[in-house]
Amino acid sequence: MVVKILQGYFIFATFIMLIYAVRHFWFTCNRLFYKQRVSYRDIYDSDLPKVTVMIPMHNEEAVLHNVLDSLLECDYDMDKLQIIAINDHSDDRTAEILEEYHSRYPVILPIHRTEEGERGKPVGLNDALNMATGEVIVVFDADYRPSKNLIKKLASAFMDPKVGAVMGRVIPVNDKKNILTTLLGLERTGGYQVDQQARYNLKLLPQYGGTVGGFRKSIMLGTGGFDTKVLAEDTELTYRIYCKGWNVVYDNSAECYEESPETWEVRGKQIRRWARGHNEVLFKYFFKFLGSGNINFIQKIDGTLLLLVYAVPFILLTSLVDCMALFFMGKMDLFSGWWVILFMGVYNTWGNFAPYYEIGAGAFLDGMTNEIFALPHLCFSFFFYMWYISLGFIDAIIDRVTKRNVKWAKTKRFNNEK
Amino acid sequence: MKKTINTKEKEKINYTRDYRHLEKIGILYMLQMMILLVPLIVVYLCLYTKMTQAVADFSAYIISEVTGKTTSLVKLDYLPVFGGVYCVKMSGKSPSFTFAIISCMVSLILILCFSVAKNKNKPLMIFFTIASWVHFVSSLYFVFFTRMFPYNLNDYSELYIKQQVIIWMIIMTVYVLTTSMIPDMFVYRVGLFMALMILEFLYGVVRYVIYMVIIAEGTYIFMAVLFFVFGIMFDFLILVAVYSVYIYVAGFRYKNKKRGDMWQWS
Numbered sequence: 001m002v003v004k005i006l007q008g009y010f011i012f013a014t015f016i017m018l019i020y021a022v023r024h025f026w027f028t029c030n031r032l033f034y035k036q037r038v039s040y041r042d043i044y045d046s047d048l049p050k051v052t053v054m055i056p057m058h059n060e061e062a063v064l065h066n067v068l069d070s071l072l073e074c075d076y077d078m079d080k081l082q083i084i085a086i087n088d089h090s091d092d093r094t095a096e097i098l099e100e101y102h103s104r105y106p107v108i109l110p111i112h113r114t115e116e117g118e119r120g121k122p123v124g125l126n127d128a129l130n131m132a133t134g135e136v137i138v139v140f141d142a143d144y145r146p147s148k149n150l151i152k153k154l155a156s157a158f159m160d161p162k163v164g165a166v167m168g169r170v171i172p173v174n175d176k177k178n179i180l181t182t183l184l185g186l187e188r189t190g191g192y193q194v195d196q197q198a199r200y201n202l203k204l205l206p207q208y209g210g211t212v213g214g215f216r217k218s219i220m221l222g223t224g225g226f227d228t229k230v231l232a233e234d235t236e237l238t239y240r241i242y243c244k245g246w247n248v249v250y251d252n253s254a255e256c257y258e259e260s261p262e263t264w265e266v267r268g269k270q271i272r273r274w275a276r277g278h279n280e281v282l283f284k285y286f287f288k289f290l291g292s293g294n295i296n297f298i299q300k301i302d303g304t305l306l307l308l309v310y311a312v313p314f315i316l317l318t319s320l321v322d323c324m325a326l327f328f329m330g331k332m333d334l335f336s337g338w339w340v341i342l343f344m345g346v347y348n349t350w351g352n353f354a355p356y357y358e359i360g361a362g363a364f365l366d367g368m369t370n371e372i373f374a375l376p377h378l379c380f381s382f383f384f385y386m387w388y389i390s391l392g393f394i395d396a397i398i399d400r401v402t403k404r405n406v407k408w409a410k411t412k413r414f415n416n417e418k
Numbered sequence: 419m420k421k422t423i424n425t426k427e428k429e430k431i432n433y434t435r436d437y438r439h440l441e442k443i444g445i446l447y448m449l450q451m452m453i454l455l456v457p458l459i460v461v462y463l464c465l466y467t468k469m470t471q472a473v474a475d476f477s478a479y480i481i482s483e484v485t486g487k488t489t490s491l492v493k494l495d496y497l498p499v500f501g502g503v504y505c506v507k508m509s510g511k512s513p514s515f516t517f518a519i520i521s522c523m524v525s526l527i528l529i530l531c532f533s534v535a536k537n538k539n540k541p542l543m544i545f546f547t548i549a550s551w552v553h554f555v556s557s558l559y560f561v562f563f564t565r566m567f568p569y570n571l572n573d574y575s576e577l578y579i580k581q582q583v584i585i586w587m588i589i590m591t592v593y594v595l596t597t598s599m600i601p602d603m604f605v606y607r608v609g610l611f612m613a614l615m616i617l618e619f620l621y622g623v624v625r626y627v628i629y630m631v632i633i634a635e636g637t638y639i640f641m642a643v644l645f646f647v648f649g650i651m652f653d654f655l656i657l658v659a660v661y662s663v664y665i666y667v668a669g670f671r672y673k674n675k676k677r678g679d680m681w682q683w684s
Contacts, residue, residue: 375665
């Protein structure tokens with residue numbers, strides 16, 4: 001009986017990996033060979049909505065000038081733009097610098113959150129929502145560098161009344177710094193140039209990523225604001241929007257530059273927090289999403305796979321333990337068959353986020369050259385991700401069981417352009 | 419008056435990358451490549467018995483030279499229609515209680531070292547930590563249940579060869595499938611394919627010899643870690659490395675005028 005259960009679990013894990021392999025193969029072919037769905041850039045001349053840009057900040061003195069200066073140079077009508085910089089309990093010079101900016105540029109409005117109480121990005125965004133005058137909210141992290149026409153590109157999507165949120169493309173600015181940043185650059189390419197664009201082409205579920213994206217203020221206020229108990233407020237908003245019958249659109253041409261983590265330690269913490277937050281959303285929305293009448297069958301399948309994406313590394317880790325148990329029990333008959341090859345083959349093309357050929361296709365479309373040679377390193381970063389994401393998954397389960405409060409942790413900035 | 423344009427500002431205008439894609443006919447090209455793969459697979463299936471015979475023959479000779487132990491060849495049933503496989507037959511041994519205890523302790527020390535190491539290459543440290551855990555579990559098993567260990571070296575040898583036959587076939591298929599996504603350069607792709615398969619073949623043979631020697635000399639305690647951690651993953655590492663070379667060259671070719679005209683924007 002035990003052996004049957006262990007073998008069953010192994011076949012289940014193999015099946016899951018096979019589904020993701022087919023999904024990514026489908027996405028890659030779609031992105032490479034089919035007509036691409038462009039965003040709403042041909043309606044620039046329309047009467048664009050008023051936009052409030054929100055930038056959550058916690059000790060951002062080293063980088064905040066990048067995002068603010070970039071925004072001040074943007075080509076959006078300044079009369080229709082409001083910039084709210086949310087200073088969330090900073091103890092460096094963030095507050096002082098923001099006040100300097102405010103005195104020179106009244107369009108920048110600082111909020112200083114210094115009182116005791118809840119901290120974190122969702123709480124800060126909720127405070128800013130109450131002060132926002134724009135119909136559309138666009139969010140950036142403090143280390144981002146938006147291109148000149150980015151706000152216009154993002155805002156034009158909201159001329160479509162069915163659009164609830166829009167997502168732009170994130171590109172690491174420091175991708176040549178070291179092997180980690182090069183790998184992150186490749187992952188971003190696979191994730192945005194191929195995965196997000198293919199999901200948009202196929203009318204599946206492009207994801208709102210929390211930054212370099214915007215949403216309608218009315219949706220957020222009408223559904224109670226950001227959930228302060230969830231770490232992945234972006235994923236939560238994505239599923240909330242779809243469940244309410246709105247669409248999320250992806251604009252591959254709306255590029256924004258970010259600073260990637262430059263050390264594995266920082267990346268490990270970041271990915272663990274993302275996994276924790278994403279899995280909290282999985283627990284919260286799994287049945288709600290499947291039961292929603294506003295989403296079609298194919299979208300439900302894609303949305304479920306997207307929800308499970310941070311649970312799969314845990315399934316892989318446990319199936320490795322499962323394999324070992326079967327090995328020591330002498331049940332090698334399963335391993336000498338095709339199942340193990342299928343499982344190991346898919347697993348060894350490294351994970352459910354983006355297999356090597358999807359990243360390779362993205363890099364090819366982006367015209368990357370030397371960076372491609374970092375691709376084999378993904379083999380080892382796969383183990384790194386499996387480990388940290390599994391920890392994040394366990395964190396999320398403990399959060400669910402103990403109902404403990406989650407604590408926001410900021411990703412360390414490196415800022416190479418002081 | 420004719421307006422003059424300053425062309426010196428930008429010597430080369432790159433193709434915009436946002437929405438570019440290849441011709442839809444690429445899907446058909448992929449299908450053609452997969453159809454071409456079928457006879458290749460059939461030839462391989464007809465040849466694998468002889469290939470494993472050559473591998474086992476060569477390995478048996480090297481292993482007996484290195485270990486001084488007697489080796490022989492055995493033919494086993496495998497895929498129906500296509501035939502069996504050959505593998506090396508030799509005796510192995512279980513670890514002593516003392517060796518298993520020492521192995522346990524060494525694994526624990528390694529786990530500790532890899533976990534706390536302030537090495538810049540964290541993924542590699544995690545990889546070695548997982549490897550040490552696998553070996554620790556294996557050592558623990560031999561401390562308590564040595565007599566219950568269900569395999570001998572011949573089982574391992576059989577499993578290795580049977581898996582290797584399938585791996586070579588899967589590597590062929592995955593290579594053709596993923597490289598034909600970016601059409602063009604048929605001859606170049608065939609050349610890389612040959613290089614990949616030669617590398618794979620050599621790697622499969624060398625690894626077989628090394629693993630058999632390690633288990634024969636170092637006891638069955640190393641079987642789990644070699645199987646789970648240092649096994650199939652590296653075959654796929656070679657595949658991805660060769661794929662990277664292909665994409666690198668393809669990327670350059672599609673940047674120039676000749677292939678650059680292949681891009682579509684609508």
